[in-house]
Amino acid sequence: xxxxxxxxxxxxxxxxxxxxxxxxxxxxxxxxxxxxxxxxxxxxxxxxxxxxxxxxxxxxxxxxxxxxxxxxxxxxxxxxxxxxxxxxxxxxxxxxxxxxxxxxxxxxxxxxxxxxxxxxxxxxxxxxxxxxxxxxxxxxxxxxxxxxxxxxxxxxxxxxxxxxxxxxxxxxxxxxxxxxxxxxxxxxxxxxxxxxxxxxxxxxxxxxxxxxxxxxxxxxxxxxxxxxxxxxxxxxxxxxxxxxxxxxxxxxxxxx
Amino acid sequence: xxxxxxxxxxxxxxxxxxxxxxxxxxxxxxxxxxxxxxxxxxxxxxxxxxxxxxxxxxxxxxxxxxxxxxxxxxxxxxxxxxxxxxxxxxxxxxxxxxxxxxxxxxxxxxxxxxxxxxxxxxxxxxxxxxxxxxxxxxxxxxxxxxxxxxxxxxxxxxxxxxxxxxxxxxxxxxxxxxxxxxxxxxxxxxxxxxxxxxxxxxxxxxxxxxxxxxxxxxxxxxxxxxxxxxxxxxxxxxxxxxxxxxxxxxxxxxxxxxxxxxxxxxxxxxxxxxxxxxxxxxxxxxxxxxxxx
Amino acid sequence: xxxxxxxxxxxxxxxxxxxxxxxxxxxxxxxxxxxxxxxxxxxxxxxxxxxxxxxxxxxxxxxxxxxxxxxxxxxxxxxxxxxxxxxxxxxxxxxxxxxxxxxxxxxxxxxxxxxxxxxxxxxxxxxxxxxxxxxxxxxxxxxxxxxxxxxxxxxxxxxxxxxxxxxxxxxxxxxxxxxxxxxxxxxxxxxxxxxxxxxxxxxxxxxxxxxxxxxxxxxxxxxxxxxxxxxxxxxxxxxxxxxxxxxxxxxxxxxxxxxxxxxxxxxxxxxxxxxxxxxxxxxxxxxxxxxxxxxxxxxxxxxxxxxx
Ligand SMILES: Nc1ncnc2c1ncn2[C@@H]1O[C@H](COP(=O)(O)OP(=O)(O)OP(=O)(O)O)[C@@H](O)[C@H]1O
Ligand SMILES: [Mg+2]
Numbered sequence: 001x002x003x004x005x006x007x008x009x010x011x012x013x014x015x016x017x018x019x020x021x022x023x024x025x026x027x028x029x030x031x032x033x034x035x036x037x038x039x040x041x042x043x044x045x046x047x048x049x050x051x052x053x054x055x056x057x058x059x060x061x062x063x064x065x066x067x068x069x070x071x072x073x074x075x076x077x078x079x080x081x082x083x084x085x086x087x088x089x090x091x092x093x094x095x096x097x098x099x100x101x102x103x104x105x106x107x108x109x110x111x112x113x114x115x116x117x118x119x120x121x122x123x124x125x126x127x128x129x130x131x132x133x134x135x136x137x138x139x140x141x142x143x144x145x146x147x148x149x150x151x152x153x154x155x156x157x158x159x160x161x162x163x164x165x166x167x168x169x170x171x172x173x174x175x176x177x178x179x180x181x182x183x184x185x186x187x188x189x190x191x192x193x194x195x196x197x198x199x200x201x202x203x204x205x206x207x208x209x210x211x212x213x214x215x216x217x218x219x220x221x222x223x224x225x226x227x228x229x230x231x232x233x234x235x236x237x238x239x240x241x242x243x244x245x246x247x248x249x250x251x252x253x254x255x256x
Numbered sequence: 257x258x259x260x261x262x263x264x265x266x267x268x269x270x271x272x273x274x275x276x277x278x279x280x281x282x283x284x285x286x287x288x289x290x291x292x293x294x295x296x297x298x299x300x301x302x303x304x305x306x307x308x309x310x311x312x313x314x315x316x317x318x319x320x321x322x323x324x325x326x327x328x329x330x331x332x333x334x335x336x337x338x339x340x341x342x343x344x345x346x347x348x349x350x351x352x353x354x355x356x357x358x359x360x361x362x363x364x365x366x367x368x369x370x371x372x373x374x375x376x377x378x379x380x381x382x383x384x385x386x387x388x389x390x391x392x393x394x395x396x397x398x399x400x401x402x403x404x405x406x407x408x409x410x411x412x413x414x415x416x417x418x419x420x421x422x423x424x425x426x427x428x429x430x431x432x433x434x435x436x437x438x439x440x441x442x443x444x445x446x447x448x449x450x451x452x453x454x455x456x457x458x459x460x461x462x463x464x465x466x467x468x469x470x471x472x473x474x475x476x477x478x479x480x481x482x483x484x485x486x487x488x489x490x491x492x493x494x495x496x497x498x499x500x501x502x503x504x505x506x507x508x509x510x511x512x513x514x515x516x517x518x519x520x521x522x523x524x525x526x527x528x529x530x531x532x533x534x535x536x537x538x539x540x541x542x543x544x545x546x547x548x549x
Numbered sequence: 550x551x552x553x554x555x556x557x558x559x560x561x562x563x564x565x566x567x568x569x570x571x572x573x574x575x576x577x578x579x580x581x582x583x584x585x586x587x588x589x590x591x592x593x594x595x596x597x598x599x600x601x602x603x604x605x606x607x608x609x610x611x612x613x614x615x616x617x618x619x620x621x622x623x624x625x626x627x628x629x630x631x632x633x634x635x636x637x638x639x640x641x642x643x644x645x646x647x648x649x650x651x652x653x654x655x656x657x658x659x660x661x662x663x664x665x666x667x668x669x670x671x672x673x674x675x676x677x678x679x680x681x682x683x684x685x686x687x688x689x690x691x692x693x694x695x696x697x698x699x700x701x702x703x704x705x706x707x708x709x710x711x712x713x714x715x716x717x718x719x720x721x722x723x724x725x726x727x728x729x730x731x732x733x734x735x736x737x738x739x740x741x742x743x744x745x746x747x748x749x750x751x752x753x754x755x756x757x758x759x760x761x762x763x764x765x766x767x768x769x770x771x772x773x774x775x776x777x778x779x780x781x782x783x784x785x786x787x788x789x790x791x792x793x794x795x796x797x798x799x800x801x802x803x804x805x806x807x808x809x810x811x812x813x814x815x816x817x818x819x820x821x822x823x824x825x826x827x828x829x830x831x832x833x834x835x836x837x838x839x840x841x842x843x844x845x846x847x848x849x850x851x852x853x854x855x856x857x
Contacts, residue, residue, distance in 0.1 A: 057441060062369040083563045089447020099438040103460040113446035116456050162442070169446055277750055284752035288653055291645020292662065295726065298719045299669045302680050309683075359576030367573065376577045382584045385773065385841035386834070387780025389807045393830040394587045397594035421580060451569035479673025482782035485811055506675045510783055513679050521683070528676040535671055 005032040008203045009054070009173055014068035016046065016053045018061070023049040027068070027229045029222055031173075036195050036204045038214035038235065041224035042250065047207040050224070051175050054205070055091035056084040072172070089113075092171030092202075096178045098158035100150030100165070107146040109161055113169040128168050135201065136164035137194050156187025163194065167201070174198065176206040180213070192217050211251055215239050223247045310529025313522035318530070323492035323508060323523075332519035335527050337494040338508035341409060344498055345488060346478055348413025349420055353473060356417075357424025358466065364425070365432040366440075366454050383422040391415050392483025400487060409498035412488025416477045423476055427469025431462040464545050471542035475535045481506035505531045588834060595828030601821065606828060612793045614813070619825035621806070623795045625832060627710075628805040630796065631785060632778035634714035635721060640771055643722045647729035652755055663730065670723035678787030681716040682708075686788060689715065693800050705800035708790035713805070716788050717781060721774045728770030732763040765851030772844035780837050782807040806833045 009031045016024035024046040031037045039047045052058040053066045056077060069076045077087045100109050108115070110132050111125045119125060129146065133139040138160040142153070150161055159179060166174060180188040195217040198204060208214050214221055214235065221238040223231045223246075231238055231247045242248040313332075321334035363370065364377055395415040399405050435458050443453035459466070484490070484507040491501040503511075505527055512524035599606050602620055609620030646666060650659045686707040693705040705711075736759050744758040760767075790802020791812040804812070810826045810833075817823045 055445060057445060060441070060444065085447055085449045085563055085566070087447075088445055092447075093441075093445035095438055095442065095445075097438065099436065099442045101439060101442070101457055101461070103457075103463070112443070112457075113448065116443075116446075116448050116452045165442075165446065273748070273750070277753070281750035281752040284755070285653065288645045288648050291642045292649040295642050295646045295669075295722050296662070296665060299665055301684065302672065302676070305680055305684050306676065356576050356579050359573055360580045363573045363577035367570065370574070372574070372577065372581065376581050379581050379584050381845070382838060382841060383580065385776045385780075385837055385844075386584070386587065387782065387807065387837050389780065389782040389810060390587060390591070390830055390834045390837070393594075393810070393827055394590045397590045397827060401594070402590070418583070421583075425580065449563065449566045451566050454569075475671065479675065481673070481675045482807070482811055485814055506673055506783075509679060510675045510787070513675075513682060513787065524679060525683075528673075528679050532672060532676060535673070536668075539671060 005034055007031070008033040008073065009205075010071045011054075012069040012071065014050070014053065014066065014070060016049050016058060017065040017067070018049075019063045023227055024053070024224075025227045029229060029232050031203055031205060031220070033203055034199050035219040036199050036206060036217050038218035038221045039205065039207045039224060040209070040211070040214050040221060040250070041230075043209075044226075045224040046227045047224055048177055051093075051177055051205065051207055054173070055093055055175060056087045057093065059084065089117075089169055090171060091173040091175060092166035092169065094159070094162055094166055094174065094176040094179045097182050098155055098162050100153070100158050100161050102149070102151050104150060105147045106142050106150050106153070106161060109150045110164050110168050112165060117169075132164040132168040133161075135167045135198065136160040137190060137197075138164055154187070156183050156190065159183060159187065159191065160194070163191070163198075167198075171202055174202045174204045176204060178207050178209060181209065188213075211239075211253075223250060225250070306525070306529050306532060309522070309525040311526075313519075314526040314529065318523065318526050322494040323503070323512070324494070326517075326519065332523055335505065335508055335523065335530070337492060338503040338505045338527065339530075340494060340496065341412075341488065341491070341502035342478060342504040342506075344409050344496070345413040345416055345484075345502060345504055346474055348410060348498065349416035349477060350470070350474060352414065352417025353420030353424050353477075354470060357421045357470075357473070358428050360421070360425045361428035361432055362454060362459075364429050366450075366458065380422050380425045384426065386419075386422075387482075388415075388419055388480050389482040389486075391418050392486040394418075395483070396486035405499075407487065407489035407501045409488055409495075409500065409502035412484050412502055412504065413498070415483040415487045416480060419477050419480060419483065420473045423473040424469055427472065428462075428466050431465030431469065432458065434465070435461045468542045468546040471538050471545065475538040475542070478538075479506050479531060479535060481510045485510075505534075584838070588831070591827055591831040591834060595824050595826075595831045597821065598825040598828030606825070607832060610795065612809075614793075614817075614819075614822050617819070617821060619821060619828075621809075621825070621829050621832065623793065624804050624806045624809045624829060625836075626795065627789075627803045628779055628807070628833070628836070630710060630803070631713045631717055631789070631805055632775055634710070635717035635778045636771065636775055638714065638718035639722045639725060639774065642718075643725035643774075644729055644767070646722070646726045647733055648755060650726075651730050651733040652751075652759065666723045666726050669719075670727065674720070674781060674783040675787075677716055677720055678784040681712060681784060681788040685716060686712050697798075697800055700798075702798045702800060706790070706802065708788050709800050709802045710789065710796045710798075711800050713785050713789040713808075716784050717778050720781060720784060721777050724777055725770050725774040728773065729763070729767045732766030732770065733759060735766070736762045765848055768851065769844045769848035772840060772847060776837055776840040776844065779840060780807060780833065782811050786811045806830075806836075 007030045011027050011029050014027040015022055027050060041047055054070055058064055058066060066078060070078060072090065101112060104112060107129055110129045114125065114128055130139060133142065138157060141157060150158065153161060180191050192213060195204060218235045220233065221235045222229055223238065225246055231242060231244045238247065239251055242251065318334040320336060322337035323333050323335065326333035360376065360380065364373060392415050395411050399411045399414060400407055405411060439457055439461060440453055443457045484504050488502040488504060490503045490507050490511055495502060509524045509527040512520045598619055602609060605620050608622055610622045611618045611620045612623060650663045654662060690707050693711060697705050740758045740762055741754050744754040785805055786808040789804060789808050791804045791808055792802040793804065796803035806829050810829055814826055817826055
């Protein structure tokens with residue numbers, strides 16, 4: 001599993017709570033630089049919760065709590081001197097449903113993160129738009145209508161726009177929560193194809209319900225069950241020789 | 257849910273449709289239609305009188321002269337002083353209403369976790385039911401007399417602004433609630449600070465709805481005369497100075513209605529017509545703003 | 550990768566966030582304290598009225614500015630008379646109109662009617678007052694005279710309790726109708742269908758399925774309408790006659806709290822007079838607050854689970 005690559009993100013005894021209820025318990029896992037990492041598990045097992053704890057989105061829900069450490073390049077993102085806004089800037093996120101900003105054009109959507117952070121240079125912005133849209137494999141389809149509103153695109157295009165928007169701020173980690181579950185097979189295919197090239201620039205953690213997708217796109221797979229990380233390892237190993245019988249049961253479709 | 261209605265029915269009715277039930281049903285329908293008609297009749301009468309009496313004495317003078325220019329030699333003067341006063345006081349009110357109203361709505365929707373949210377919401381509702389005359393008296397006690405500013409357009413605008421606040425809060429809160437949560441999250445996930453997400457993503461998304469709410473709030477307070485009695489007081493001379501006594505359209509209508517001059521009463525009708533037309537145009541604009549996005 | 554983007558200074562986002570939040574909280578705090586501030590200002594400015602008259606200010610009936618007597622009970626009573634009278638006229642009509650819009654009329658008719666009623670709500674109070682003086686009162690005067698002579702009352706002059714009730718009713722109908730219509734529209738359709746399926750007539754559906762469901766909301770709307778009527782000023786001031794005493798009968802001139810304040814304010818020469826008017830304003834504020842809280846409690850308490 002690409003053990004030559006440096007570890008980018010590492011969690012130590014991470015627990016994630018809603019009020020007093022622990023949705024995720026005691027997770028120890030590490031993700032290496034420039035890899036695609038799949039999180040799988042039955043509905044409600046805590047995948048989204050864990051993902052949102054990584055970029056500190058979880059704390060936006062009232063009465064929630066995260067314990068343990070999440071180390072990004074050796075620094076705890078929950079450290080007392082760390083600004084959550086910085087964390088989210090370094091760890092991008094793509095959501096289950098495409099959510100382009102409805103009042104902004106395609107162009108403005110892509111540069112929203114940069115521009116609102118104060119970037120004014122037109123050259124730099126133009127450059128970013130092209131680079132990010134190419135990175136999201138959308139450039140050719142929209143290059144002639146960058147001024148059109150983002151919501152005029154198809155669902156699959158919108159999701160790639162959202163990926164471009166996330167890429168534009170050059171995140172070190174890109175979190176994707178079931179990014180293709182609201183899309184048709186063709187759009188899904190395009191986004192899966194994207195992953196391979198995206199991992200050249202960033203490290204991806206993707207939640208998916210689709211076993212084929214996980215095995216196709218990911219380098220590692222983590223299997224969650226009712227808040228516990230049951231198994232984590234190279235995708236091939238997890239799918240072909242799972243160590244835990246619950247993992248095997250799940251990936252062979254016996255539950256979940 | 258279904259069963260509750262069913263039980264009620266079974267208590268109330270028998271199996272066959274008796275002539276009595278048939279008659280009762282018809283009677284109810286007639287009464288409902290009649291009641292609706294009775295509601296609409298005064299509306300038609302008011303509009304008819306307003307247009308007939310209002311238009312018959314509406315002329316250019318109405319817009320170019322002030323009430324002070326009334327002479328015994330035929331000139332009835334106009335309402336220029338009141339129109340200018342209304343515009344200026346509404347401008348003051350707009351500033352107050354928009355800043356405090358939208359700010360409070362942002363607080364209620366974007367900072368839901370804040371412990372003061374329930375109390376602010378309750379007090380906002382309480383203000384909605386506050387009689388306008390009370391607000392006028394408060395500004396009188398606080399500003400006109402308390403701080404010794406005397407009657408002024410600013411005091412008038414202040415009272416109208418306070419009346420606008422709960423209206424704008426409510427309208428803005430409704431539209432901010434409609435902004436999907438996932439847009440806020442998308443903004444935050446880009447590493448944007450919360451305030452930029454609110455100002456650059458949430459508010460623009462809700463813009464047309466907020467504008468509609470603000471226009472309707474202005475329309476609503478533009479007809480308020482009661483608070484002006486204690487704050488702007490009225491002034492039959494034209495003034496552009498908001499530190500002076502000022503008139504407003506509804507206040508001028510009120511005062512003119514009691515003047516012992518037919519010309520003054522006719523002018524009051526014209527003023528009422530212009531006021532209603534302005535409010536109608538504003539509501540149409542607001543509807544239009546709400547529709548297009 | 551990381552080096553290509555200038556990292557913002559640590560915490561700059563959060564500091565700006567804290568400042569923004571402070572501004573927003575400050576603005577919201579204005580709303581939070583406004584109602585209390587209103588009460589305090591009116592109480593301070595009207596305190597001397599309570600000081601001079603004590604409880605007599607609220608319960609006494611001697612209002613005689615020329616001789617320095619300021620007892621406001623007739624106006625408190627007048628406020629309730631006019632408001633209740635207006636409700637008695639307005640509620641059945643408003644209910645009929647809301648049922649018409651929500652239950653009986655097809656869309657092509659219901660929408661324009663709803664719009665017209667909204668229009669009625671948009672007309673300013675002073676315009677109603679103007680219409681009241683110059684159209685409604687002359688139009689109803691023959692009826693008032695006939696009523697007075699048949700009941701042996703003194704001859705009516707036109708402005709008075711009756712005219713105020715009538716005009717006020719016209720003004721609060723759209724308010725109550727709008728709330729009732731919204732509440733009725735929120736009644737789930739399966740309630741209606743369940744009743745229809747049992748062979749109920751249209752009226753029986755309304756009577757047994759719709760109205761019980763919407764009851765709390767409608768009652769809440771009626772109480773809010775009462776609050777409106779109590780605070781309504783100019784239209785009432787213009788048609789009630791503003792006499793400083795109890796009405797002798799339904800047709801005689803009297804005054805409400807708000808009308809006596811608005812009509813006497815210009816003439817209030819002495820500080821005692823002014824503070825008495827502001828004191829009445831304080832009573833009006835308290836009454837309006839109580840009525841509004843009552844409406845909210847009624848809506849909260851009577852609402853069946855799973856409805857508005
Ligand atoms: N806001 C919340 N408050 C309380 N509990 C929550 C909240 N959100 C999620 N949960 C609970 O936390 C647990 C994990 O939820 P989570 O959304 O992370 O699951 P998931 O693995 O992403 O499921 P899915 O595959 O359906 O998206 C569930 O039991 C869920 O009910
Ligand atoms: Mg999920």
